[in-house]
Amino acid sequence: MNFNSLEYLLFLPTVLILYFLLPKPIKNPMLLAASFFFYMCWEPKYALLMLLSIVLTYLCGIFTEKEFAGRKKLWLVLCLITNLGILFFFKYFNFCTDTLSRVFSLFGTKQALPTLNVLLPVGISFYTFQALGYAIDVYRGDIKAEKNFIDYALFVSFFPQLVAGPIERTSNIIPQLKKSHKFRFTNLRDGFLLIIWGMMKKVLIADTLAIVVNVAYNDPHNYNGIQLAFATLCFSFQIYCDFSAYSDIARGSARIMNVELMRNFDFPYGAQSIKDFWRRWHISLSTWFKDYLYFPLGGSRVSKIRRCLNLMIVFLVSGLWHGAAMTYVVWGFLHGIYQVIGMLALPLKQKLYSKICKDNPVLSALRIAGTFILVNIAWILFRANSLSDAFGIFKKILLIPVNEYKLDLPVFGLSNSTLFIMFISVAVLILIDRANRNKPIAKIINNTVWLKYAVYLIILLSILLFGYYGPGFDPQSFVYFQF
């Protein structure tokens, strides 16, 4: 069940009505049942896999806390091995055998390794990381093990953030789930605005941009450098709108139930460095890696070389988390390199900035533009269907100054009016995102009755009029579902 489907439009109000009508003891069991139903709409049998992960981490959490059989670490290791084992089996097994086969073929040996014909369970990376975060927190003594199985199972499977995050922390969610929430108009209002804003980003912007991106990236040989650069630019906004839309709809859906999920994006394309970008992009994953991988590796309190190595490890793992393909690994590697260079060049940069006023708007604009270009270069690897495609695209884009290319937008199959709406929408999105950093726009909108309804109207009509939906359209799944 996609957020941008009619089924969800029926599912969410039904769950909300039940949630507010049912007495407190039944609220969470109902939410748990609804969450499993939501998940089973994709592939019912994979709900068993999620249940297995929930049961394992739940028991390991209790055993770790009680140091059952006098082995605290054993239970954590067991939890990590089983959860990561399941993740590896479904997500990385074929990737590993394929990579090994390639390595063998490099040495002239043709070794047929077994491959699995299984579908990747939706959201497995998200709920596995959420569950692992819980197990580590219990091991560290940061939180107490959750005794109530229903509450714990709901924490892992809470439908708004189940399949594409935000990857939540136990300390944030479980206390909220334990409270009894009454219906509040302000929550409905705030949540509704987040949901329709997310829908607009997905249906109007991301899915329209996806047409350009898919056309160019699925057949890059037929497009010139400028067209591929344009498609990459489109992809940067497609993936942002797509992913942040999911987070917005998730946050909005939870907000109506008075559950506050963490903010996953903070105007990432306004970042002034790659480090800054990762503070604003997929915040829940970045902080997860920081807390559960980077810090345990020593973080920044180690030698410079070790710190560089730690950064590379984190970003390689991040790349691999995104997908079992070399393109993602190289994408992670490139971001690692960016970070390492950024860290090594920091003293030089600080020296330079001390000479120029740090708040110089021209300097800020240049830094934003530079970061945006670096991120876009990396997006080529993220989106390309293979490494050879990615390098072909790089080559064509690099040759733009040499060859006289024309953009020729109609080749992407979109009308001029659609392209115009697309540009306007992206411009509005950037302006709102930027303004949102200084003052929460939603608060301003929601506090003025007439403005609020005018905004609702504009957003809803824009979605219905210009959105990518209906017969003859192929509704795009959220990009991050595949991870």
Add this chain to the structure above:
Amino acid sequence: MKKKIFTEILAFVMAFTVFISSVYYLGYKYMPVRMNYGATWNMYVEEPENTIDVMFVGSSLAYCDIIPAIIYDQTGLTSYIIGAPNMNSGISYYYLKQALETQTPKLIMLEATTFCFPETSEKDSKINIGFMPWSLNRIAATFKVAAPKERLGLLFPLYNYHSRWGDYSFNAVFSPRADSITDIWAGYTFIDVTTKQEAVKERKYDTKGKDFKENMKYLEKIIKLCDDKGIELELFIVPSCNYVSEETTELIRKNAGNTKLTRFNDNFEDLNFDLEKNFRDPLHLNFSGAEIFTRTMAEHITDNYSITPSKKAPELWKERVENYITNSQEFEFKEK
């Protein structure tokens, strides 16, 4: 506090009203202009009320084969064709019910091949139901005839047509639709294409499946509807080179009870069709073929029914006859 709640409710109601109105207005505006090949409801509703003496109902076999202007010219009877592509009996029933909201014909001539058509396809529903005026009949047709997955687009036309926004300028959105005019052909679709027919042969229809049974249920409903309204009903099957078999005709006749059924293929020889010139394809007549058949149909009506022409909207009908004569004089065959 009370004032705040009142403002909130007022703003919500206003926003909701504007939203719903915009959704339906834009859905209506972005629907393609439809001026022939059936489902021309926007034109039908422009017809002066209670001016039609004879109502023809049927699929393309009706709206391609009968020219109301000839009937008027020959008998003084005003007539109109209500039809839609591949129209099955469910659609025929709701079309008839809807058409009778604004017209009170004395005779209904229903083309009976409609009882042989299977379930309405997705494409046909979009046209056949999608162009009906908003009414209980449209809602009923949506839920009883269209497949479940088509209902959303039929209830919210913007769902089907929103991608057409780029074809309309801002001014066009607020201008009247091009098909919001009276139909100069009174439901007929002008066809100047000719294909030479080699032979006249029987066409097989499935009369054993559930679709035929469903069609017979609607036949009963149509008969009852006409009875209730006190309107005479006759079933007829147009002449064609792929004619409905005697066996199927008998089956329909049996289910029709006392309602008359005329199969014009029984007198095919007498109609003197030129197989080289009068057909668009094995099923449909072209303009010249429709001229021949309509004259026979006009005679059939005057021979069998004593209907006094209402003589309403004479200017409109004069214009229609002139239009027919002009087209008849300028008619040229186009070989397919």
